[in-house]
Amino acid sequence: DQQVKQNSPSLSVQEGRISILNCDYTNSMFDYFLWYKKYPAEGPTFLISISSIKDKNEDGRFTVFLNKSAKHLSLHIVPSQPGDSAVYFCAASAPGNTGKLIFGQGTTLQVKP
Amino acid sequence: DAGVIQSPRHEVTEMGQEVTLRCKPISGHDYLFWYRQTMMRGLELLIYFNNNVPIDDSGMPEDRFSAKMPNASFSTLKIQPSEPRDSAVYFCASSLAWGGYTFGSGTRLTVV
Numbered sequence A: 001d002q003q004v005k006q007n008s009p010s011l012s013v014q015e016g017r018i019s020i021l022n023c024d025y026t027n028s029m030f031d032y033f034l035w036y037k038k039y040p041a042e043g044p045t046f047l048i049s050i051s052s053i054k055d056k057n058e059d060g061r062f063t064v065f066l067n068k069s070a071k072h073l074s075l076h077i078v079p080s081q082p083g084d085s086a087v088y089f090c091a092a093s094a095p096g097n098t099g100k101l102i103f104g105q106g107t108t109l110q111v112k113p
Numbered sequence B: 001d002a003g004v005i006q007s008p009r010h011e012v013t014e015m016g017q018e019v020t021l022r023c024k025p026i027s028g029h030d031y032l033f034w035y036r037q038t039m040m041r042g043l044e045l046l047i048y049f050n051n052n053v054p055i056d057d058s059g060m061p062e063d064r065f066s067a068k069m070p071n072a073s074f075s076t077l078k079i080q081p082s083e084p085r086d087s088a089v090y091f092c093a094s095s096l097a098w099g100g101y102t103f104g105s106g107t108r109l110t111v112v
Helices: none
Strands: A010-014 A019-025 A032-038 A045-051 A056-059 A061-065 A072-077 A088-091 A101-103 A107-113 B005-007 B010-013 B019-024 B031-038 B041-048 B053-055 B065-071 B074-081 B086-096 B105-111
Touching: A010 A019, A010 B074, A019 A032, A019 A088, A019 A107, A032 A061, A045 A061, A045 A072, A088 B041, A101 B041, A107 B005, B005 B086, B010 B019, B019 B086, B019 B105, B031 B074, B041 B065, B041 B074, B053 B065, B074 B086
Parallel strands: A010 A107, B010 B105
Antiparallel strands: A019 A072, A032 A045, A032 A088, A056 A061, A061 A072, A088 A101, A088 A107, B005 B019, B019 B074, B031 B041, B031 B086, B041 B053, B065 B074, B086 B105
């Protein structure tokens, strides 16, 4: 049972344009959401997060939006750069403050020069 | 800090052999997680430890998989016997009581 889903395996965007990566979840008890970025042959690294009490968090070119009623979050990258080409994982914090994160399948973003 | 250290980086083994993956978490982190990355399921949690104690091993696929954390600075994930479907990238991550994970670089396992 996949509680966190990233339904788009890949996305291709032109440099300078906006990249939008989407993530859906099924468990309404999730209270914290994170995005991780992964380059080939490296481990995922933390990118940005959002608490369930907010609907938006911004950090430079990266903004995460949370729609709790739709159980949906998205990551916006503006403007996209070739160095942003990577696999992006959405993750949700399991209820009960267990420290456990549940990840989606990942979306491969390619930013073309 | 050198970060989370995993070894080996690559492992190729024959079906039926025992495989042991190793992880050294960041000093002071009290959570340690083992994940497996596959195309279908993304990053799949196998097991995690808190203060060296296994908390949730519900993600361990079969009895062929086992994990230990004998002390705060070392953990192993063992597969015995290994099968071709175990081929994947295995990640170890550590974190503080609550905080973002720090992942290791992963071990790419190929079982032939």
